[in-house]
Amino acid sequence: MGLKAYSIYKSFPSKNQIAGRIVAVDGVSIDINEGSKTLIFGPTGSGKTTLISMLAGIMKPDSGEIAYNNLILSKSNRSRISSFIVENFGYIPQQVSLIDNLNILENIIIPHIFIQEKIGELKKRAIELLRILNLDNRIYSLPVQLSGGEQKKVAFIRAIVKKPKYIFADEPFSELDNSTTEKMIEILNEENRRSVAIVISSHRYIALSGKVDVYMMQNGKITEYRENIL
């Protein structure tokens, strides 16, 4: 049971006509079981962001298939899979993208307006997570009043506050100090203990505890798979 990608391929047009298309993901197959931890590790430009965007349902592959149990995500139209993604996936983008004229709490809550849960419950959980990450005194601040690292923390909370089944994180710990990184890893480990699947892409190795599936990526392909246990 879980999310499976079979031979997915994605390319983009190159601005340089001679170069043709840029292949970002080239025939990648990956299994993400429920409750697992997955690290997609590779240098800048290896295709990690494109891969994780497709797994999170943000981008469709040009070919190949992404399926969650019997639901073929890659071939379904957006309306059909929308409610599934809204309820089950949480995404932390590399570019934070907070909404400038909303305060921190509103930035965390508003993307989840379509889920079943009540706003009051989301607010409570958001405030608790903000407290853990030392942002409880900035609840009503605007994004422009926060540092890059603080905005990253808010994007992190925004993704996990609705208790998704899958958390996709694209370079979640860049611009963060070691102590904040450790707190966020601990929060992710805690989510994982509740059977939430964690998928992280990073250009540096992340020390997640327990069993972690590590996929090394280079030039759009998976070059190595390892099972690490810490």
Add this chain to the structure above:
Amino acid sequence: MVRKLIWMALTSLKRNVAVSWAFIVLAFALSAQIFLAEITINLLTFPEVSGIKAFFYSGIITTILLMIVMLPIISEFYYRSKSKVFYVFRIFGVSDIDIVMLYIFEIFIFTLMGSIAGVMLILILIKTNILFLPDFFRHLAVANRLNLLKISGLVILRINSAVIAFSGIYQIIKIKIRFKSISKEHSGGATWV
């Protein structure tokens, strides 16, 4: 769900002041004008003085022109002010239809506030005799409460419907155009973003 949407609309009103208030003020101005025109047509007797009629009809034409000019401008500003919101909703899996319904609901709340305020202002001005109508506008005495309420309800409904229909279709078209241009950039396979 409705409570969440109302909370979202009120948050937009607080945070997106310029565009939200633009809808409210436009609906206010249109409702007040149209309400005055409606009670004049339905409840009063026009004297046979062509200048008065010309003045009256030019008022209506001005109102319609105001709507034709201002509504696309405000709708465009609203669309642009929501561009980051749109992106964030997309990365959290929300479909285009749901995003548009959210926009339409917000516009409905703003327009309703404006149109109710516009109609109420005219009602208050008439009832307190502040809005002084010349003697030849007879039969104002028969403008009883029920008639006035019925006309005010119809005006609010018409203004809201017109603004929401136009603005809603505008947002749908703009989102589709945006989706198509992003798809062209990522051509080789449709993209959801």
